[in-house]
Amino acid sequence: MSSLADRIGVLGEAGPLYRRVHDALRSAIENSLLKPSDALPPERDLAADFGVSRITIRKALDSLVAEGLLTRKQGAGTFVSGRVEKQFAKLTSFSEDMVSRGRKPRSEWLLRASGTVTPDESLTLGLSPGTPVFRFHRIRFADDQPMAVEYSTIPGFGLPSADAVVDSLYVALSDAGMRPARALQRLRAVLVHGERAKMLRVEPGAPALYIERRGFLDDGRVIEATQSWYRGDAYDFVAELSARA
Numbered sequence: 395m396s397s398l399a400d401r402i403g404v405l406g407e408a409g410p411l412y413r414r415v416h417d418a419l420r421s422a423i424e425n426s427l428l429k430p431s432d433a434l435p436p437e438r439d440l441a442a443d444f445g446v447s448r449i450t451i452r453k454a455l456d457s458l459v460a461e462g463l464l465t466r467k468q469g470a471g472t473f474v475s476g477r478v479e480k481q482f483a484k485l486t487s488f489s490e491d492m493v494s495r496g497r498k499p500r501s502e503w504l505l506r507a508s509g510t511v512t513p514d515e516s517l518t519l520g521l522s523p524g525t526p527v528f529r530f531h532r533i534r535f536a537d538d539q540p541m542a543v544e545y546s547t548i549p550g551f552g553l554p555s556a557d558a559v560v561d562s563l564y565v566a567l568s569d570a571g572m573r574p575a576r577a578l579q580r581l582r583a584v585l586v587h588g589e590r591a592k593m594l595r596v597e598p599g600a601p602a603l604y605i606e607r608r609g610f611l612d613d614g615r616v617i618e619a620t621q622s623w624y625r626g627d628a629y630d631f632v633a634e635l636s637a638r639a
């Protein structure tokens with residue numbers, strides 16, 4: 395099999411050597427020559443293949459790790475991290491986000507059930523305690539990589555039944571004429587432990603983004619309350635900011 399350096403071709407001619415290796419690997423990732431979760435060859439092989447020193451390779455990899463394109467796993471090596479960029483201002487679903495990036499969305503069900511509003515939820519959803527709701531707890535995957543653990547609560551009036559949600563919650567809500575028209579979102583950095591770390595396939599204590607979304611219908615009713623724990627190494631939120639008020 396041809397080496398990675400062979401497949402990448404010649405390095406650029408301008409700038410420091412480590413930068414040229416960095417740029418070559420970066421475009422290999424951008425052009426899907428290297429795919430999410432792919433392991434990179436060991437540093438000494440890369441050095442031999444590119445005809446540069448190991449220090450140069452190490453420096454190039456360090457900067458790609460700092461940019462979030464590569465991830466180092468202790469004892470296992472260096473991998474393409476498969477980050478996904480999310481436009482923060484767009485009200486899209488997980489499935490849509492993944493498909494638009496050429497990834498295949500998939501979910502593992504933890505819970506799909508009907509119940510009634512808890513006192514805590516009644517504030518978030520603006521419903522009286524005891525009102526019927528549906529609960530959907532899922533591990534969300536892009537291809538075979540776990541991206542998020544997500545707990546959604548939908549008021550009973552939003553869906554015909556819990557089984558209405560098959561692959562995408564937003565498809566089921568659209569079918570019922572209940573897709574949120576706008577949403578409020580709050581996020582913060584957290585560390586994940588225990589079961590949640592296991593489900594995301596990260597080390598206990600790894601960083602994650604905790605996001606709460608409250609989705610509203612045009613008439614102002616809350617149609618969705620979702621808590622998500624996104625893997626810190628898998629998601630980039632991009633927001634467009636304007637200086638105009």
Ligand code: 16G
Binds near residue numbers: 487488561605620
């Ligand atoms: C996203 C939303 C979540 C929504 C889900 C629906 C964020 C932070 N959260 O994960 O609120 O319930 O998409 O996805 O973007 P689905 O239609 O693929 O089930």
